[in-house]
Amino acid sequence: MATYQMGMASGLSLGSCEGLRPALLARGRPLCVPVKRFLTVRAATAVGPKFSTLKPLGDRVLVKIKEAPEKTEGGILLPSLSQNKPHGGEVVAVGDGKAAGKEKLQLSVQPGAKVVYSKYAGTEIDFHGVNHLLVKEDDITGILETDDIKDLKPLYDQILIKVQEAEEKTVGGVLLTQSAKEKPSIGTVVAVGPGAYDEEGKRKPMPVAPGNTVLYSKFAGNDFKSADGSEYVTLRVSDALAVLS
Structure with a gap:
């Protein structure tokens, strides 16, 4: 998963260099300058349009992520930061299975299944302009048989x-x-x-x-x-x- 760093400069404090980096001028007088702090942002890995298919390997599963709602039930538009990131979607492709000792085990999920997965699992992929998650089947929490979590x-x-x-x-x-x-x-x-x-x-x-x-x-x-x-x-x-x- 690609990682980007966004620099955030702290405010300048008069009379104190706390949290700031002293820089020496030509005459030897110190000047407090802001220290950059970094916020790590995770972004989806983009797959180029020249690739038409994506086949997961082993026990990995490709899930099309369910889009977060853009509005509340009352019709209020939600800014992107307040939208709850979904932890579920639809399986679109699966690997060949996983090894357990000498056994080769078939995966428990198949394309078309609606699944819920661990919130920090997998690698996000932008495939043909659609957000997907490539995740190990072991990180899939369960299969949703209805739209309600109580039926997981x-x-x-x-x-x-x-x-x-x-x-x-x-x-x-x-x-x-x-x-x-x-x-x-x-x-x-x-x-x-x-x-x-x-x-x-x-x-x-x-x-x-x-x-x-x-x-x-x-x-x-x-x-x-x-x-x-x-x-x-x-x-x-x-x-x-x-x-x-």
Whole structure:
């Protein structure tokens, strides 16, 4: 993925060189000059028009990224910085499979499938003017059988959790404001994947099942909101810390 650097100069401070670089003039008197800081911006790799096809290798999958909405449901135009980057799209091409020991395993997704993937996964590609993502199948969270995240079918060792609603009051009965409510890291398992493969190409058993209430790592996975407003998170089962009962 191509990377560009955008320089940002800090403001000039009178009477202090803090955060600035001193530069010597001809008479030896120092002058404070701004120090450039850099913001790294990731951009899609552009594939030239002379290439008509793109065939993923191995266990890689080419996904056509679902475009972010340009307007809110109320019709308000969204600036590009406020548009939520989508984490899903449609599979358009797949590789030949992955090796597990002596076994050659076929991929679980096929062209036409609607999928959700990890938000930091893969390489973005501008192919014929359309944004795509070239990603390993292991980084695909699951297959969307409908347009609602609650119907996600997880792949490999991924699990789908419905997040428990934040407490409205403290233990002492004090009503919490919206900003004071801590995001919970507890939820109910809705669906689980079939398990990751071991070195012999066999599925590893999943330690959780639908209906389990689990405690999970606070910053793990990907957050989604269903059509009814409920919050869900998808994550690897290794990020589930404990089963609660």
